[in-house]
Amino acid sequence: MTAAARGARHVAIIMDGNGRWAKRRHLPRVVGHQRGVEAVRALVRGCRQLGLECLTLYAFSSENWKRPEDEVGDLMNLMRKFIKSDLPDFIEHGVRLKIIGDWQGLAPDIVTMLDDALERTAGGSMTVAVALNYGSQQEIARAASRAAAKGQVTPEAIEAELDTADLPPLDLLIRTSGEVRLSNFLLWQAAYAEMYFTDVLWPDFKVEHLQAALDEFATRERRYGGR
Numbered sequence: 001m002t003a004a005a006r007g008a009r010h011v012a013i014i015m016d017g018n019g020r021w022a023k024r025r026h027l028p029r030v031v032g033h034q035r036g037v038e039a040v041r042a043l044v045r046g047c048r049q050l051g052l053e054c055l056t057l058y059a060f061s062s063e064n065w066k067r068p069e070d071e072v073g074d075l076m077n078l079m080r081k082f083i084k085s086d087l088p089d090f091i092e093h094g095v096r097l098k099i100i101g102d103w104q105g106l107a108p109d110i111v112t113m114l115d116d117a118l119e120r121t122a123g124g125s126m127t128v129a130v131a132l133n134y135g136s137q138q139e140i141a142r143a144a145s146r147a148a149a150k151g152q153v154t155p156e157a158i159e160a161e162l163d164t165a166d167l168p169p170l171d172l173l174i175r176t177s178g179e180v181r182l183s184n185f186l187l188w189q190a191a192y193a194e195m196y197f198t199d200v201l202w203p204d205f206k207v208e209h210l211q212a213a214l215d216e217f218a219t220r221e222r223r224y225g226g227r
Ligand code: IPE
Pocket: 015, 016, 017, 018, 019, 020, 021, 059, 060, 061, 064, 075, 177, 202
């Protein structure tokens, strides 16, 4: 059965645990981040058959700037490399790239690369939304002020201004690495999403793990406050 048949249209993942993955192997953190990128690549390729409409990935938070400069630099370089190496695959397989967060605040060359990638993947059918320089509280504040400027601050008006406004409602939110918190990710969108926490560290996360999460999702009874 596909994810669509089970009802999951939109899955989001907090990709956590790269540092611990490296530490356990006495490797530099950057190796954990490199293996994390490989896990993203394999998952994006492997999940095309699952019938999801959207996969949203938390790649860099607005709070991750607090990390040492060399780690932030490594993460930005990995982002540059990933866009270059994987854009052709996205285009070839009809993956639409979307970026959420304050990505215009990234380095100018990354903004240019992303602009190009967004344009060239615009026709794709499955969306991979990458959260870059993303903070949910900041997103909600931006959305609320845009809604206010248009004269209406209702939940519907705010929702229509969120970065995710054009995406299906969030069904399932996964966090790897054993941490049980949202770390400023999709706070609004998670209102009625199902939560799934796994101890698997992000570099070890495979399409089978996503399938296991979707299987668990299929057993959940969603009530939305009703009965
Ligand atoms: C997730 O792995 C990657 C980013 C936050 C960019 P971490 O680097 O947070 O790994 P841990 O949590 O230290 O293991």
